[in-house]
Amino acid sequence: MKSFKFRFVVLVLIAFTLGCSEFLISGIIGNISKDFNQPLATVGLLVTIFAFVYAIFTPIVTLIIGKYKYYYSFIVLMLIYIIGNIMSALAFNYVILVISRIITAGVSGAMLSVALTFGNAIAPPKKRAFMVSWIFSGFSIATVAGLPMGTYIAHIANWHYSFWAVILLSITTLLLGVFALPKDLRAQVGDTSANQLDLMKDPLIIVGVLLPVFNAASSNLFNTFLAPLFTDILKFSATELSLLLSLIGILSIISSQIAGWLANHEGLKKIPLIFVLQFLLFISIYFALGNVLSSLAIIFILELTFNMVGSSMQIHFFDVxxxxxPQSMVLASSLNPVFFNLGISLGSGTGSWVVSKYGLNSIGFGSAVYVVIALVVLLILNKMIGASKNETKLSNKNFE
Incomplete structure (x- = not known):
């Protein structure tokens, strides 16, 4: 039962479980707003807070658990994660819900880092990009199954029950992880936090971490308010919203798989074209909202492109x-999710400002600004990578 395939499924399930809780707010934002009598923009800040805490706590927790076996760290982190979701399910006001999301976010990133580290250790070298892409696909699968189901439960019953569903899933994941994951994996003996942090001094890392920040800011400024865009602007019903979110989730899975292919074929050189396409679509959505079919076409194409960057960036961090x-492999595994969530915080926070000041139909313009910045960062990074490879070739030639 502890075969590569079974462990592979468990690692994807961990990401799926994390995604269900993280993305759930986007699907039930309207329900919480009505229940707690809070403005939509205020409830949207739950996404901002979650992502900000995620980004701050993940490297700290990751450095701490680097001293222990990851198997036992996973168990402790998952128990805290379950407690946080139980608090969300029982929350009777907005403040309690905020506190519960802070607890959940504080351990989510470290759990993903542990899953990626397990995957990097378990997978053969040629399947590393495949493993990384599928772990990230766990989040996309959450948008297909978890998010629409959570949204549907909230509409037919209550959003509190949506969190109880996440809790049941989390307990199942914990039990499977306890049975399946290797118990002896840990960081190299003698690796200190200071040595691990040497990674953060590398110019390829310093510039590289900016890419997931602005890539996430552009996509999540848009996605945080996608559900109310569907219901309030495009006038879809709650049932239709669940179906649309499922379709978007399928596109996200496809996007993540394309990302895995790109990671094996110098993806960072191809992604600038994707950013240019996103920019054009973000601008176009404002003018297309009067037509449902045109709006859906633009949204679906955008969703197909949103996950194409992650695997290439994760492999870049692993390579460096x-x-x-080598003492910083676990820290390297945390960089993409950490800075991606920092970007989520930036994007959703900006989105709340855009919505409150200019309305839902203007979110595409905010996303367009961030995707331009992401494009500039990527062009700089690609130039640096090329220069680094040339220096390595020259050094090897001189050595010969």
């Missing part, structure tokens, strides 16, 4: 760590 900072 393996080449020069």
């Amino acid at each position: 760590a393996e080449r020069s900072y």
